[in-house]
Amino acid sequence: xxxxxxxxxxxxxxxxxxxxxxxxxxxxxxxxxxxxxxxxxxxxxxxxxxxxxxxxxxxxxxxxxxxxxxxxxxxxxxxxxxxxxxxxxxxxxxxxxxxxxxxxxxxxxxxxxxxxxxxxxxxxxxxxxxxxxxxxxxxxxxxxxxxxxxxxxxxxxxxxxxxxxxxxxxxxxxxxxxxxxxxxxxxxxxxxxxxxx
Amino acid sequence: xxxxxxxxxxxxxxxxxxxxxxxxxxxxxxxxxxxxxxxxxxxxxxxxxxxxxxxxxxxxxxxxxxxxxxxxxxxxxxxxxxxxxxxxxxxxxxxxxxxxxxxxxxxxxxxxxxxxxxxxxxxxxxxxxxxxxxxxxxxxxxxxxxxxxxxxxxxxxxxxxxxxxxxxxxxxxxxxxxxxxxxxxxxxxxxxxxxxxxxx
Numbered sequence: 289x290x291x292x293x294x295x296x297x298x299x300x301x302x303x304x305x306x307x308x309x310x311x312x313x314x315x316x317x318x319x320x321x322x323x324x325x326x327x328x329x330x331x332x333x334x335x336x337x338x339x340x341x342x343x344x345x346x347x348x349x350x351x352x353x354x355x356x357x358x359x360x361x362x363x364x365x366x367x368x369x370x371x372x373x374x375x376x377x378x379x380x381x382x383x384x385x386x387x388x389x390x391x392x393x394x395x396x397x398x399x400x401x402x403x404x405x406x407x408x409x410x411x412x413x414x415x416x417x418x419x420x421x422x423x424x425x426x427x428x429x430x431x432x433x434x435x436x437x438x439x440x441x442x443x444x445x446x447x448x449x450x451x452x453x454x455x456x457x458x459x460x461x462x463x464x465x466x467x468x469x470x471x472x473x474x475x476x477x478x479x480x481x482x483x484x485x
Numbered sequence: 486x487x488x489x490x491x492x493x494x495x496x497x498x499x500x501x502x503x504x505x506x507x508x509x510x511x512x513x514x515x516x517x518x519x520x521x522x523x524x525x526x527x528x529x530x531x532x533x534x535x536x537x538x539x540x541x542x543x544x545x546x547x548x549x550x551x552x553x554x555x556x557x558x559x560x561x562x563x564x565x566x567x568x569x570x571x572x573x574x575x576x577x578x579x580x581x582x583x584x585x586x587x588x589x590x591x592x593x594x595x596x597x598x599x600x601x602x603x604x605x606x607x608x609x610x611x612x613x614x615x616x617x618x619x620x621x622x623x624x625x626x627x628x629x630x631x632x633x634x635x636x637x638x639x640x641x642x643x644x645x646x647x648x649x650x651x652x653x654x655x656x657x658x659x660x661x662x663x664x665x666x667x668x669x670x671x672x673x674x675x676x677x678x679x680x681x682x683x684x685x
Contacts, residue, residue: 308655311566314559315663321552329548352637388636389584396500401614432673434636437585439677441490441512448487454513455545461674462549469670475638476662483642485655 291316292323293470296355297477305481323470326463327363335456338367340463342377342418343425347467349381350433355478356471376417380426384408388434405435424450425460432464488514496682499587502611504594504604507587511679515541522547530554542678553670560663568653568660571601572626576661578607579630580668583615588681589672625651630665 293316299305309316327340341364348360364374390405408430410423418426424447431438447457493510515538516525526535528547534540543550561573574597581590594611598604609617615631618624625647632640648658 304655305659308659311656312559312563312659312663314563315556316559318552318555318559322549322556325546325548325552350636389634391585393585394498394500398500398502428677432677436673436676441492444512444677445490448489451487454488457513458543458545458678459549461677462543462546462553465670465673466549466553468673469666472633472638472640472666472669473662476633476640476666477659479640479642480645480655480658480662483645485649 289324291320293319293473296359296474297481299477299481322466326466335459338369339422341367342369342422343429343463344467345377346381346426346429347433347464350385351471352385353471353475356474372417376414380410380414383411384430386434391435391437420450429464499681499683502582502587502590504591504598506684507591508682508684509539509588509679510682511538511542513542513678557667560667566656568657571597573660573664574600575623575626576630576664577668579615579627580634580665581672582610583631583634584672586672586676588675622651626661629661633665634669
């Protein structure tokens with residue numbers, strides 16, 4: 289499989305930056321292996337590829353980086369998602385993208401650093417299209433993307449109640465958190481690639 | 486019948502950023518050590534991690550855990566050239582400070598303080614936040630980590646220029662980008678699957 293980070297950052301094989309990345313061969317290899325574990329798993333199980341790419345398309349949309357956004361949108365379509373679902377995700381991205389990280393600390397000296405932001409709930413129309421599983425996943429995902437320090441058990445319980453298993457929640461948490469990494473590495477390397485020494 | 490989240494036992498939650506050792510209490514049920522399959526054990530990479538609730542919980546999906554762990558180790562521990570370990574740990578600590586992961590910040594603040602022998606500067610970062618004035622090299626690394634962690638991402642050519650001027654070469658800049666980006670992964674897992682607790 290193509291090295292996704294290089295492809296999205298526009299790094300040419302054999303270029304100076306490509307060679308610099310080769311000095312961290314395990315990081316490079318296993319960033320790719322991470323992508324494959326999440327998006328081309330040996331056994332997707334009950335967390336389907338279409339669900340994985342739906343969440344990824346939402347996450348990439350919220351980050352607003354054109355290169356990764358287009359990549360996950362294309363993969364969602366290729367996974368067989370309906371036009372209705374793709375439109376609903378685009379609309380939820382439009383309604384809920386904001387600035388982060390924000391959130392609250394445990395009461396004490398850090399309370400002065402508390403900052404409030406959007407507490408997202410999926411819109412009425414989109415709930416019908418997404419269904420209960422993806423609705424719960426999107427609400428949890430928005431928190432993870434923009435205000436992870438507000439995380440608390442009720443959001444996990446909402447996912448369990450919507451039919452996610454504990455193991456599926458671990459995979460979903462890895463997927464959203466991995467994307468927070470991948471999107472930033474791509475953004476950073478793209479800037480570096482365009483700014484040769 | 487859906488599964489239930491865990492209610493952690495009585496504990497004291499840390500209310501400041503610290504270099505002290507902390508515990509971490511899961512909100513979802515990790516497999517017991519005895520219940521780990523051979524594949525799950527292998528995915529921990531270090532056998533000692535089977536004592537950790539955090540890693541046993543993540544071992545529920547062994548393939549992504551193993552790939553994540555091997556990515557982590559090479560970004561932080563590969564000693565071949567690039568940014569010194571202290572700089573990579575600083576990027577991890579600054580990212581954790583901004584996202585608000587008290588547990589992650591405690592681990593990587595300890596490492597940064599030890600490898601750089603600059604406990605006072607690390608404590609200043611923890612106490613004052615990512616705006617703390619350290620020295621120009623560390624300020625440049627913190628600023629780059631902050632710009633990458635912000636959403637929308639705010640990282641631009643000015644951050645590259647500042648890192649270069651502070652003496653970082655191409656590979657060192659790749660290391661900082663990797664380290665700050667990786668902690669956007671780690672912080673989200675630590676913050677959302679359980680909570681920190683003061684030891685003792």
